[in-house]
Amino acid sequence: MRWIWIDRFVEFQSGSHARAIKNVTLAEEHLHDHFPGFPVMPASLITEGLAQTGGLLLGEKNEFKYVVILAKIPKMEFHSWASPGDTLTYSAKLLDSSEQGGMVECTAHVGERLVAEGEIMFAHLAQEEGRTVDQKNFVFTMRLLGVFDVGRAGTGASTPPA
Amino acid sequence: MSNDEIFEKVRKTLIDALSVDDDEVTPEATLIGDLGAESIDFLDISFRLEKEFAIKIPRGELFPDNMSLADKSLVKDGLVTPEGITELRTRLPHANVDKFAADPKMEHISELFTVQMIVNFMAHKLNG
Known part of the structure; x- marks a missing residue:
C-alpha cells in the first residue's frame, strides 16, 4: 500500500488554501476490518488525508525547502463518516506559517455533509534532521499522480514549478 | 492595553x-x-x-530556541553560575530570574x- 491518502487536488491557491478529494473504495483492505459489515473510512486516515492536503499547502508555499512533519493536532472533531463510494473533499486553509512550521484549519465533507473539522500544526525539520525523511520522493510521487495539475502558484503558474 | x-x-x-x-x-x-x-x-x-x-x-x-547553558560552561555542579544568571536575564528579560537566582538549580530552569x-x-x- 502507498501512503497517499488524497487522490487529487481540485483547487490549490499557493500559500492560502487548497482542496483535495479522496474517493473511498471497497478495494481498500482495511475497510473490511473497519468494520466487518459496516465499512467506514477510519477517522485516523481522514486525519492523515487532511494533513497531506495541509502539509502540501505549507510545503509548496516554501517551495518544498523544508521537511514538513505533522507535529500536533490541537483540535479534530468528527461529526459523521464516509463509506465506500463516497468522495471526501478535504479543505485546508493556511492560518499561519513561519520558518519553524505552520498551522492549518481544515474540514472534510461528503457532498454538503460535514464529516470532520479541526486544526493541524506542522513543524519544519532542519535539513540535517530531515535527511532520513524521503519527502522529496513523496512529493515526486504525488506529481506523478497528477494531484498538482490543478495547482496554481501566486503568479498563476502551475505548481510546483516544473 | x-x-x-x-x-x-x-x-x-x-x-x-x-x-x-x-x-x-x-x-x-x-x-x-x-x-x-x-x-x-x-x-x-x-x-x-x-x-x-x-x-x-x-x-x-x-x-529562545536553545536554552542549553551547559555547553557554555554556565552551569557548575547542577547550579547555574552567576554568569549563567546574567545570560538568562539577557535571553529571558520578561521572566522572574530573581526568584530562580535564589535557588539556581538547573533542573528548575523550566520554571522560568x-x-x-x-x-x-x-x-x-x-x-x-
Whole structure:
C-alpha cells in the first residue's frame, strides 16, 4: 500500500488554501476490518488525508525547502463518516506559517455533509534532521499522480514549478 | 492595553493551545510543569498569540530556541553560575530570574516559563 491518502487536488491557491478529494473504495483492505459489515473510512486516515492536503499547502508555499512533519493536532472533531463510494473533499486553509512550521484549519465533507473539522500544526525539520525523511520522493510521487495539475502558484503558474 | 486585558487574552490562548481549564491558567502557573506544555506547544502558543494580538513574534524572542547553558560552561555542579544568571536575564528579560537566582538549580530552569512571563512579554511588545 502507498501512503497517499488524497487522490487529487481540485483547487490549490499557493500559500492560502487548497482542496483535495479522496474517493473511498471497497478495494481498500482495511475497510473490511473497519468494520466487518459496516465499512467506514477510519477517522485516523481522514486525519492523515487532511494533513497531506495541509502539509502540501505549507510545503509548496516554501517551495518544498523544508521537511514538513505533522507535529500536533490541537483540535479534530468528527461529526459523521464516509463509506465506500463516497468522495471526501478535504479543505485546508493556511492560518499561519513561519520558518519553524505552520498551522492549518481544515474540514472534510461528503457532498454538503460535514464529516470532520479541526486544526493541524506542522513543524519544519532542519535539513540535517530531515535527511532520513524521503519527502522529496513523496512529493515526486504525488506529481506523478497528477494531484498538482490543478495547482496554481501566486503568479498563476502551475505548481510546483516544473 | 491593560495588563488584565492582556492576561485574559493570554489565558484564552493557553486554554486553546494546551487544552487546560481556565482556572488552571494563573499568572504564577508554569507552562511545562503546571500546564503540561511540550516543546511543540511553544510554536502553537506563538502562532495563537500572533493571531490573538495581531502582531508578529520574531523567532526566539519569546521562547529562545536553545536554552542549553551547559555547553557554555554556565552551569557548575547542577547550579547555574552567576554568569549563567546574567545570560538568562539577557535571553529571558520578561521572566522572574530573581526568584530562580535564589535557588539556581538547573533542573528548575523550566520554571522560568510562566504565564506571567508571556503577559510581561506581550505588555512590552504592545505598550513598549
